[in-house]
Amino acid sequence: MSPGMVMPVESRKADYDSLETQYQKGVKHLYDNGIEHVPRKYILPASERPNVVNERSRDATNHVNLKLPIIDFSELQGPNRSQVLTSLASACENYGFFQLVNHGIPHEIISNMVDVSKRFFELPFSEREKYMSADIGSPVRYGTSYNQTNDGVFCWRDFLKLVCHPLPDLLPHWPSSPLDFRKLAVRYVKEVKFLFLMLVDAILESLGLMNKKKTTEEDEDEDEIKEILKEFEDGSQLMVMNCYPPCPQPDLTLGMPPHSDYGFLTLLLQDEVKGLQIQHKENWVTVEPIPGSFVVNVGDHLEIFSNGRYKSVLHRVLVNSMNYRISVASLHSLPFKSKVQPCPKLISETNPRRYMDTDFATFLDYIKSRDSTKKSFLQSRKLTS
Template identity: 65%
Template sequence: MLYEIQVVNHGIPIEVIRNMIDVSARFFNLPYGERSKYMSSDMAAPVRYGTSLNQNKDAVFCWKDFLKLVCHPLSDVVSHWPSSPVDFRESVATYAKETKYLFLRIMEAILESLGLWGATKDDRTPENDEILKQLDGGSQLMVVNCFPPCPEPDLTLGMPPHSDYGFLTLLLQDDVEGLQIQYKGEWITVEPMQNSFVVNIGDHLEIFSNGRYKSVLHRVIVNPAKLRLSVALLHSLPFDYMVRPSPKLIDDANPRRYKDTDFATFLHYISTCEPKKKNFLESRKFT
């Protein structure tokens, strides 16, 4: 199955995309004292500012700052988000709503490709619709990344090789190169396309599809002269739901390949281990 695609003609207004990049840049331009108010060691906090991936466990820090925002349900979390810049909450909430709709449309196509959802209403059953209902009410985690210029880019990375935990990640990039995916053992740079979204398959979709779809191993390199911004939205089932292979994708020829997992299991794993490549997903495989 395809690992990574870029989506254009997605219907999300250009001004929504531009506002998201603009307000992100203005947040990272705030004085450090303003940004640091949102620093937290609680990896489940609704808002968390920091650097690297896991400051407690990373052997080598990443060359980046980040802001993580829980985006669902919006009515419960928006008040926790930064209030500066003054239009931050409104811009981010609008962006989160628009991208959630896009995520669900892409998931419809993926479920259809797996034979789990009909292309027409006559082909659909309440059972087939259930996974989409769960995803519609599921988790949505935003990670806004700022990769400053690095004087020695060959000595570090913006993010080390890793896969994402959810079903799909919708990634918005600015016009500065940095994202790379691994394909057949080689690192391929994903060229930024204006107003497009990179769609990365996450570990949860690999588990749910019983290995039919594979999560993508990716990393971020840094630039010696230019700052780079990206906005990643990780979508999955609700945080308290178990993710498991669909029973309809398991048979004698395709035995179950993955254990059940949930967000709490993921958080415990990355809070005790240094994130490396696809090691969490490997821990969920039956040997």
């Protein structure tokens, strides 16, 4: 081969840097520029691609759709509360997910939130990039993939993350375009926070921590639970708007890789485009969307708090070649500086403590240092003995 046929190292590096710069701009930018093939940076190893059938289920049951347990929020407020609490406990133990219907948030507020999210991602890149940051602790952050600093392979997602508490301090930093973005997002954030607090109350009762007929000792226990509820009122709230553009080769990549959520509960609002999958009985199953409902899932913090009774389950997102998919996830937990630990009342000789204490700073340090997909962070909190 003649010297003229060899590309100089500097030139190859420049080409690589140019491609990396394009990828850092996100998949919406790639799609808008007419990309026809998934770049190598987004192609998963063959064993991790979404069309791979689980070794233990060669009948391809991982492609079936799943109807999650349905919790009727209005029934929680009525005479059937005890039966609904039993269903809630079963869902958290056996699925780690449920769909919440009749939740009371007006349809207009929900549809406006999905609409304004779409309009944000439709803004010119020059407008969206104002909020791009490599700092995962930034209160407002536009980005791509899952963790674009550490990801070896990028995933087919762009996102806007907003820290929502304390709202008056953070609102001035939120995007001012579209013009009605802040107004609509604030209405949504407040409604979802109230719904979360009502759900936490039900979750604690479903764990047997709030009894109607109490001894003096149980009165003291319930005072402790009330203190926990007060902490949640001042707790963390993070809203993530996700955009999954059409993908030219959806079998080669994922919108989000398998992961569990680090918080206490996540309330997910999604449009009617399928994509969310959960791992159930060792298979990947697609969640059937129910218009106007929330998909609620147990986070790592609730698994720790329940001492392993309620399960934080792996989930991922598929993409497709035809439709945009928009979702809005609200992640809720205790205040960022609070300790998360197994509830003492749920620890006994037959059910010893299974997790060490943790906090948000520990989680941030973890994901800054390594890949935080799958349930790796939660595994790092487990006690071996």
